[in-house]
Amino acid sequence: MGGFPKARQYLLSLFKLFFPPACPLCGHTLSNNESDPLCSACLAGFNSLPDAHCPLCSLPFAGTSNSSHLCGRCIAHSPSYAKVYAVGLYDQSLRRAIHQFKFNRKVGLDRSLGKLLDRAVDRYLDIDLVVPVPLHRKRLQQRSYNQALLLARAFARIRKLPVATDLLIKICETEAQQELSAKERAKNLQGVFKLQKEVSESTILLIDDVLTTGATAEACSQVLLAGGAKVVYVAVIGRAP
Numbered sequence: 001m002g003g004f005p006k007a008r009q010y011l012l013s014l015f016k017l018f019f020p021p022a023c024p025l026c027g028h029t030l031s032n033n034e035s036d037p038l039c040s041a042c043l044a045g046f047n048s049l050p051d052a053h054c055p056l057c058s059l060p061f062a063g064t065s066n067s068s069h070l071c072g073r074c075i076a077h078s079p080s081y082a083k084v085y086a087v088g089l090y091d092q093s094l095r096r097a098i099h100q101f102k103f104n105r106k107v108g109l110d111r112s113l114g115k116l117l118d119r120a121v122d123r124y125l126d127i128d129l130v131v132p133v134p135l136h137r138k139r140l141q142q143r144s145y146n147q148a149l150l151l152a153r154a155f156a157r158i159r160k161l162p163v164a165t166d167l168l169i170k171i172c173e174t175e176a177q178q179e180l181s182a183k184e185r186a187k188n189l190q191g192v193f194k195l196q197k198e199v200s201e202s203t204i205l206l207i208d209d210v211l212t213t214g215a216t217a218e219a220c221s222q223v224l225l226a227g228g229a230k231v232v233y234v235a236v237i238g239r240a241p
């Protein structure tokens with residue numbers, strides 16, 4: 001019986017010899033470390049968060065000064081979520097990668113981004129449930145998949161956690177938020193998210209692709225906390241500067 005895993009290993013290495021794994025972002029052959037989520041050139045292109053950033057919402061600070069204080073926005077309006085984890089800065093390469101992921105789905109990219117999320121989120125965080133930021137039904141029909149759900153699934157598979165696919169829903173369609181100020185965004189999102197049932201899990205990790213002003217995360221977090229969650233953490237791929 002012991003021979004079977006060996007035979008499987010052999011077949012697998014043979015397969016890899018003829019079909020070497022490729023970087024899901026740029027298509028280049030992944031050379032050495034297969035556990036790497038992307039090729040080294042793609043990974044090197046991403047800008048990580050600077051050391052100086054808000055410890056709560058991860059907003060990067062200009063300059064390299066003391067990074068232990070909260071940002072102005074978190075001081076003025078303390079968010080309901082406990083902390084934002086981010087893979088990197090939402091600029092240049094990471095912005096392109098997220099765009100590829102969002103608008104022309106590339107095979108395997110969700111797995112790679114899930115691995116990056118796994119590296120970004122505190123390993124000792126005791127998470128009960130992973131919740132993706134939902135899309136409105138209409139938007140889902142246009143795009144055919146919810147990028148946040150794909151990320152949530154990829155992350156949860158690595159951490160062996162449950163994903164709530166239909167706990168939180170978006171009941172109203174909202175316009176594109178890019179042109180709106182932080183205040184307008186928050187107003188735009190009032191009453192937009194709803195829970196389908198009560199939350200029985202205490203610690204929730206909310207997942208989205210990008211965090212800009214945090215208005216979406218805040219709106220979802222408030223609904224989850226009101227529905228029974230004790231604490232909500234947020235994890236995103238890109239944190240807008």
Ligand SMILES: [Zn+2]
Nearest residue numbers: 023026039042
């Ligand atoms: Zn690459």
Ligand SMILES: [Zn+2]
Nearest residue numbers: 054057071074
């Ligand atoms: Zn902040």
